[in-house]
């Protein structure tokens with residue numbers, strides 16, 4: 001009897017699970033509807049492939065590598081996931097009214113009852129949110145907010161001035177993150193985080209990064225989401241502090257009149273509590289967190305990368321400095337308007353940075369909307385997508401696709417400028433194809449609402465910094481922070497590339513720079 005029980009035990013706990021695993025693996029490799037697509041064997045069998053990459057913050061590098069390794073523009077990234085690497089696929093996926101965010105986003109929802117605008121899967125729910133939240137980010141709304149943003153940029157510049165007086169090396173990543181956080185705190189609920197000048201709220205970035213990383217891992221490998229409570233326990237004190245801060249921010253703002261200042265709350269206030277006709281009160285929480293995460297970290301990543309590339313490319317630096325210093329008469333003149341718009345090289349530098357080091361490293365998964373009743377097959381770049389499949393285009397891979405961006409690992413803002421003289425038909429077609437492949441803010445009905453704000457924040461910060469300062473990479477070892485390391489074979493071997501770590505948005509460190517105030521112009525910062 002004892003003997004029989006042992007056999008039963010082994011059969012129940014080892015033989016049956018192992019046989020099921022082998023059967024499932026065999027099915028996914030040889031019989032699954034995606035069996036003919038190339039991809040790493042582990043990716044065909046389990047989402048643990050993507051999960052492991054997400055844990056190590058390198059999904060963007062791995063997808064790029066997989067496209068090269070298999071020599072194919074479409075690769076299996078998970079048992080039921082395909083990634084594509086062509087602009088045609090991008091259009092068929094994201095600019096298609098029949099698609100919605102993939103199930104992967106369900107794993108990113110902090111509370112299933114109230115998903116945020118970013119991870120709402122139901123199209124009607126998303127449309128309602130976008131209608132109201134979009135009001136805070138229109139060009140008109142941004143004009144009302146610009147003076148507040150500008151004051152924060154002034155603080156950033158004053159901090160640089162202080163560092164330069166103390167001959168300090170400046171790590172731009174934390175500086176740009178603090179700038180981004182302080183701006184987004186004011187834009188969302190008129191709240192002064194003051195991370196640029198005070199220590200007390202600087203823990204926010206750490207909490208945001210760890211939350212972003214966890215979300216990214218759950219999206220890649222939803223199987224481990226139940227461990228959330230364990231992870232939360234590990235970071236409990238800071239997480240609790242974060243929750244208290246966001247609650248305090250919302251409560252404080254709601255206790256003031258809606259017109260006390262111009263922020264997200266002022267445009268939402270009339271619609272909050274109107275439920276289906278507006279927004280549920282409970283929705284303020286996830287939207288506040290989304291705003292802080294999406295609005296602060298992305299722009300900070302783009303700005304840090306832009307500082308890195310400018311410091312590493314002296315010819316571009318000189319050309320951009322000349323453009324800024326000849327367009328404006330003083331630092332105070334640098335604000336939105338005709339003059340800033342005329343700085344074409346500045347815009348080219350920002351776009352080239354977003355191409356080379358896209359701030360959103362996430363794979364934005366899509367599937368066919370479950371409510372789609374067309375009965376038509378979904379075709380992506382000539383491939384019929386089987387029901388239940390999630391598909392995506394990783395920005396990092398597409399923006400380094402040599403067919404559209406020749407010499408793709410060289411930071412070359414010139415590629416975005418209109419070439420002088422007449423272009424041949426072939427040249428015009430190549431330029432059109434390049435533009436068609438470049439959507440760093442996503443496209444279609446889920447495109448970034450903060451795009452105008454991101455360009456304004458990046459333009460003001462870079463233009464004003466170049467107006468008041470000269471800067472260069474710090475000498476010696478500190479100057480290497482942020483760069484790839486020659487000889488590395490894991491995709492981090494390019495010394496001229498700013499290194500991104502995929503945690504949904506990009507995590508980053510550096511560059512370390514030294515700043516020198518330009519003669520006679522810094523008086524108006526003091």
Ligand code: HEM
Nearest residue numbers: 117118295298299302359360364441442446448449450454
């Ligand atoms: C360089 C800066 C930025 C980049 C590259 C960027 C990029 C993106 C991308 C790629 C998405 C789609 C993400 C997905 O499909 O999962 C997105 C969505 C979004 N972004 Fe940004 N973003 C930036 C800055 C901002 C800023 C400053 C805000 C302002 C708060 C913002 C607000 C949003 C919102 C609300 C969404 C969700 C839109 C929707 O689903 O309808 N972003 N962004």
